[in-house]
Amino acid sequence: MDFFRDRNIPATWLVFTFLLLQGLSVMLFSYVCNSGTTSSPLQPQPAQVPRAPNLTVLLWTWPFGGRFPIEKCSELLGIPNCHITANRLWYPVADAVIVHHFDVCKSPRFLPRRPRPPSQLWIWFNLEPPTYTRNVHLMDNRFNLTMSYRRDSDIFTPYGWLEVLPEPRNVTVPLKTKLVAWVVSKWNPSSLRVRYYQELKKYIHVDVYGYQHSPLPQKKQIKVLSQYKFYLAFENSVHEDYITEKLWKTALLAETVPVVCGPPRKNYELYLPPGSFIHIDDFPTVQGLALFLQELDQNSERYKSYFQWRSWLTPVKTTTWSLHLCRACRALQGNSFRYQTVSALSKWFR
Ligand SMILES: *[C@@H]1O[C@H](CO)[C@@H](O)[C@H](O)[C@H]1NC(C)=O
Numbered sequence: 001m002d003f004f005r006d007r008n009i010p011a012t013w014l015v016f017t018f019l020l021l022q023g024l025s026v027m028l029f030s031y032v033c034n035s036g037t038t039s040s041p042l043q044p045q046p047a048q049v050p051r052a053p054n055l056t057v058l059l060w061t062w063p064f065g066g067r068f069p070i071e072k073c074s075e076l077l078g079i080p081n082c083h084i085t086a087n088r089l090w091y092p093v094a095d096a097v098i099v100h101h102f103d104v105c106k107s108p109r110f111l112p113r114r115p116r117p118p119s120q121l122w123i124w125f126n127l128e129p130p131t132y133t134r135n136v137h138l139m140d141n142r143f144n145l146t147m148s149y150r151r152d153s154d155i156f157t158p159y160g161w162l163e164v165l166p167e168p169r170n171v172t173v174p175l176k177t178k179l180v181a182w183v184v185s186k187w188n189p190s191s192l193r194v195r196y197y198q199e200l201k202k203y204i205h206v207d208v209y210g211y212q213h214s215p216l217p218q219k220k221q222i223k224v225l226s227q228y229k230f231y232l233a234f235e236n237s238v239h240e241d242y243i244t245e246k247l248w249k250t251a252l253l254a255e256t257v258p259v260v261c262g263p264p265r266k267n268y269e270l271y272l273p274p275g276s277f278i279h280i281d282d283f284p285t286v287q288g289l290a291l292f293l294q295e296l297d298q299n300s301e302r303y304k305s306y307f308q309w310r311s312w313l314t315p316v317k318t319t320t321w322s323l324h325l326c327r328a329c330r331a332l333q334g335n336s337f338r339y340q341t342v343s344a345l346s347k348w349f350r
């Protein structure tokens with residue numbers, strides 16, 4: 001019996017079935033596209049919906065030697081078919097090997113020694129800035145893809161980002177009883193940030209926590225810092241896109257207004273709305289910044305304007321190693337790379 005010619009089936013059902021099938025294929029298609037990195041909905045639709053390939057991704061070392069539970073990418077990013085492992089027995093069949101730079105940078109001897117399977121991709125992974133990354137030249141001509149906080153990496157793994165809220169919300173500014181805070185771990189007297197602080201403290205009081213200052217246990221950090229109007233989110237070195245958890249976690253999750261020192265304002269504005277932070281470059285002098293902070297302290301309406309963006313955006317709560325690995329798997333499934341050998345890694349990453 002020819003289904004579509006059967007007069008007993010009312011036309012509305014045919015239309016309904018047709019729409020249902022259409023809906024399903026659209027859903028499937030957009031799902032597959034979303035799991036890729038650069039697929040555009042404008043690209044011609046494939047005749048058949050492709051299945052994301054099953055990938056084994058081997059993490060060569062635990063970053064900085066710290067183990068963590070490897071979470072499922074289906075749970076973290078909603079993508080199927082990613083097998084992420086740190087067990088080196090998988091090396092001969094792994095589709096990709098992620099190598100965390102710090103753990104192997106002493107010598108190429110720490111890289112996989114066995115022959116590389118022909119289609120296996122090696123991914124150079126590093127979230128540290130060039131100032132604190134040694135021996136990059138030893139990694140030249142060995143890797144196929146890069147993975148870092150830099151936007152121009154093959155796999156972009158930033159320290160944080162903003163997400164759009166499903167619905168706008170009313171913003172409330174947490175109760176503020178203190179003015180400026182800074183938490184510092186690496187104290188390098190000749191660094192820009194320490195020199196800037198030494199000058200700033202002549203004009204405005206800054207509570208300093210961390211190395212050789214008041215202790216601040218991780219657990220209490222958000223609670224303590226949220227009492228401050230401003231937080232000095234000063235990066236340890238200045239490099240394009242190097243915007244770290246000092247901004248994302250320490251300043252923004254604690255709901256204080258970040259005063260940033262790092263790459264230029266234009267670079268920050270790729271990540272944050274212009275009116276959400278204060279940049280030290282906004283002021284020709286250090287004293288100018290101090291005066292501005294004191295003015296904002298006296299003007300609650302103006303201060304509150306730095307929270308306006310929070311009515312429709314929110315910083316991501318956490319980025320984890322697992323999440324970075326899953327982002328790599330998603331990118332590999334998207335399969336949109338020009339495969340290559342990254343020859344001049346050390347020329348690029350500096
Ligand atoms: C936000 O504030 C407005 C005005 O005060 C109020 O009408 C509205 O219900 C509030 N919305 C939410 C989500 O609380």
Ligand SMILES: *[C@@H]1O[C@H](CO)[C@@H](O)[C@H](O)[C@H]1NC(C)=O
Pocket residue numbers: 118119120121122141142143144339340341342
């Ligand atoms: C990956 O890089 C290696 C080392 O240079 C090279 O031999 C291999 O052909 C590259 N693989 C791909 C798929 O481009």
